[in-house]
Amino acid sequence: MIVVGERIHIISPKVKAAIEARDTKAIQEMALRQVEAGSHYLDLNIGPSKKSGVEVMGWIVDAVQQVTDLPLSLDTTNAAAMEAGLKACVRPAMVNSASAEQVRLTNMMPLAAKFNAELIALTMTEQGIPGTADGRAAVALDLINAAMEYGISSDKLYLDPLVLPVSADQPGVKETIEAIRVFKQLVEPAPKTIVGLSNVSNGAPNENRGLINRVFMVMCLGAGLDSAIVDPLDYELIEWAKIVEARDASSPRNRILVSLYDSVANMEDFDPSIVDMSDPEQVAIYKTVQILNNQIIYAHSYLKV
Amino acid sequence: MPVTVETPIEKWNGKVREVTLGATQAEGGTRTSTVTVGGSATLPFLHFEGSVPHRPVIAIQIQDVDPQDWSPALRAAWGDTTKDVVAWAKKAAELGPDLIALNLRSAHPDAGNRGADEVAQTVKSVLGAVGLPLIVYGPGVAEKDNDVLVRVAEVTAGERLAIGLCEQGNYRTIVAACLANGHIAIARAPIDVNIQKQINILINDMGLPLDRILMDPTTGALGYGLEYSYSVLERLRLSSLQGDGMTQMPTICTVGEEAWRAKESKVSEGVPEAWGNYAERGVIWETITATTQLQAGADIVVLRHPKAVGLIRKTIDLMMAQ
Numbered sequence: 001m002i003v004v005g006e007r008i009h010i011i012s013p014k015v016k017a018a019i020e021a022r023d024t025k026a027i028q029e030m031a032l033r034q035v036e037a038g039s040h041y042l043d044l045n046i047g048p049s050k051k052s053g054v055e056v057m058g059w060i061v062d063a064v065q066q067v068t069d070l071p072l073s074l075d076t077t078n079a080a081a082m083e084a085g086l087k088a089c090v091r092p093a094m095v096n097s098a099s100a101e102q103v104r105l106t107n108m109m110p111l112a113a114k115f116n117a118e119l120i121a122l123t124m125t126e127q128g129i130p131g132t133a134d135g136r137a138a139v140a141l142d143l144i145n146a147a148m149e150y151g152i153s154s155d156k157l158y159l160d161p162l163v164l165p166v167s168a169d170q171p172g173v174k175e176t177i178e179a180i181r182v183f184k185q186l187v188e189p190a191p192k193t194i195v196g197l198s199n200v201s202n203g204a205p206n207e208n209r210g211l212i213n214r215v216f217m218v219m220c221l222g223a224g225l226d227s228a229i230v231d232p233l234d235y236e237l238i239e240w241a242k243i244v245e246a247r248d249a250s251s252p253r254n255r256i257l258v259s260l261y262d263s264v265a266n267m268e269d270f271d272p273s274i275v276d277m278s279d280p281e282q283v284a285i286y287k288t289v290q291i292l293n294n295q296i297i298y299a300h301s302y303l304k305v
Numbered sequence: 306m307p308v309t310v311e312t313p314i315e316k317w318n319g320k321v322r323e324v325t326l327g328a329t330q331a332e333g334g335t336r337t338s339t340v341t342v343g344g345s346a347t348l349p350f351l352h353f354e355g356s357v358p359h360r361p362v363i364a365i366q367i368q369d370v371d372p373q374d375w376s377p378a379l380r381a382a383w384g385d386t387t388k389d390v391v392a393w394a395k396k397a398a399e400l401g402p403d404l405i406a407l408n409l410r411s412a413h414p415d416a417g418n419r420g421a422d423e424v425a426q427t428v429k430s431v432l433g434a435v436g437l438p439l440i441v442y443g444p445g446v447a448e449k450d451n452d453v454l455v456r457v458a459e460v461t462a463g464e465r466l467a468i469g470l471c472e473q474g475n476y477r478t479i480v481a482a483c484l485a486n487g488h489i490a491i492a493r494a495p496i497d498v499n500i501q502k503q504i505n506i507l508i509n510d511m512g513l514p515l516d517r518i519l520m521d522p523t524t525g526a527l528g529y530g531l532e533y534s535y536s537v538l539e540r541l542r543l544s545s546l547q548g549d550g551m552t553q554m555p556t557i558c559t560v561g562e563e564a565w566r567a568k569e570s571k572v573s574e575g576v577p578e579a580w581g582n583y584a585e586r587g588v589i590w591e592t593i594t595a596t597t598q599l600q601a602g603a604d605i606v607v608l609r610h611p612k613a614v615g616l617i618r619k620t621i622d623l624m625m626a627q
């Protein structure tokens with residue numbers, strides 16, 4: 001799984017303060033920690049930053065590039081800031097993001113083309129996010145065609161089906177996973193797929209969020225997910241990704257993860273017979289699978305029952 | 306050539322839990338009869354598929370203060386009896402419902418703000434006047450609900466009342482009172498299966514057994530969210546049948562309250578002529594809402610109009626006939 005490190009995000013008070021103070025060292029430290037944790041890309045989210053976006057994006061790209069060669073994902077809706085950031089990048093970057101909303105499409109696609117950047121494309125229109133996998137696939141096709149017109153080949157696209165919280169839209173989780181599968185089959189060469197993983201557990205109690213994120217990730221990987229925007233310091237998350245990638249079935253827990261991955265990949269029901277119902281960790285994983293598959297109604301305390 | 310079509314039969318793993326309301330003298334209460342709801346092992350009225358051991362039941366809703374804000378059509382139907390809650394309870398019982406649902410409206414700060422002791426005596430009086438099991442609702446203001454319902458639960462210990470409403474923001478005190486005095490808690494969620502399941506879990510987590518919880522997933526009246534509450538009831542029933550223990554409680558629907566809140570039931574003047582006869586319209590509104598809820602999986606419907614009670618009883622008779 002291509003790991004896009006999400007920790008440099010304006011929503012974090014620490015990041016916000018570092019940006020406001022143009023604290024190069026603080027930003028570089030955050031970048032380095034994510035590099036060491038095994039990130040493949042670093043996301044730089046400066047928000048819309050209407051006033052000083054151009055200057056901020058140029059500054060933050062320079063700061064991070066001084067300490068790492070990793071490609072950068074530039075995350076802003078401000079087109080001028082995006083352009084400034086792309087100019088500052090010494091290696092091809094990633095534009096985060098375009099969507100099928102007219103403004104976001106016409107702002108971001110030409111920039112990605114001009115700077116030979118990869119592009120995250122959200123399957124969302126002015127009407128919102130389609131509820132079904134097929135609805136999202138239709139938007140994805142429009143995005144692929146639009147990108148082609150700008151000269152962006154489909155393998156440079158990272159299609160994002162947009163993950164909605166299981167606590168708010170439980171039936172939607174399966175549609176998101178299916179969308180990933182369908183996206184991979186839309187064109188040759190296959191576009192890449194990406195999700196903002198932690199949104200699946202938004203609204204859930206903090207103590208359950210990590211588990212929901214991890215189980216959801218395994219299911220998405222089974223459907224063909226290439227990449228996720230995640231916290232690379234979430235050790236267990238990265239560990240689980242490695243387990244399914246290496247097909248490491250060396251422990252009962254790992255066997256469940258590999259089997260879960262395979263069940264989604266083969267479009268089969270997950271077989272609970274391999275779950276040891278006396279092991280709380282295994283049971284918690286199984287309950288989370290049932291919740292994400294919409295087999296059992298979600299409740300915040302679903303792990304208790 | 307005749308074609309034989311086999312009726313598809315679904316195999317279910319679970320069923321709705323049985324809950325018994327009311328306790329006779331032998332059981333520690335004073336009721337002359339008890340009512341058991343739930344137990345269905347299939348979708349509503351699919352007798353060919355699974356067992357439906359108990360018919361859905363009807364509660365008639367009364368309150369302890371004359372409901373001057375009720376629709377004129379309702380007030381006309383009940384006449385002067387609504388001025389005295391005991392007389393009203395007796396008249397309601399004569400219509401042959403399975404349960405009486407008593408709203409302790411008088412404890413509401415806007416409706417007299419009566420204290421817990423006085424209101425608890427009202428409940429005792431109603432219990433003395435009718436032999437049916439009782440549902441008791443607080444005034445719907447968290448602080449007063451807690452105050453009043455605790456007192457009610459104490460003075461009626463052992464009667465196995467159904468007491469509500471327990472909501473996510475306010476349930477602990479009421480549940481504790483039910484737990485200590487042998488009553489049943491009504492768990493209310495705002496037309497939301499996830500919150501419904503969560504409140505069920507929270508209540509059970511306090512130690513109240515699952516056969517002493519009823520679910521009220523909130524009723525939307527015809528034209529006011531009926532299709533949403535239909536979906537929620539249906540989803541909860543399917544989930545019960547699929548074996549989810551935390552959604553297997555029987556459901557109670559406050560049909561009368563919602564149907565008579567609708568403009569169509571309340572307003573007699575200045576409305577299109579096509580709306581038809583005012584006297585019948587509210588009854589139709591309530592009856593259609595109740596019928597739909599029953600088809601979606603309601604185990605108890607709480608009604609207000611005597612005519613709706615008759616029509617719904619006939620409907621249940623027909624749906625239960627095999």
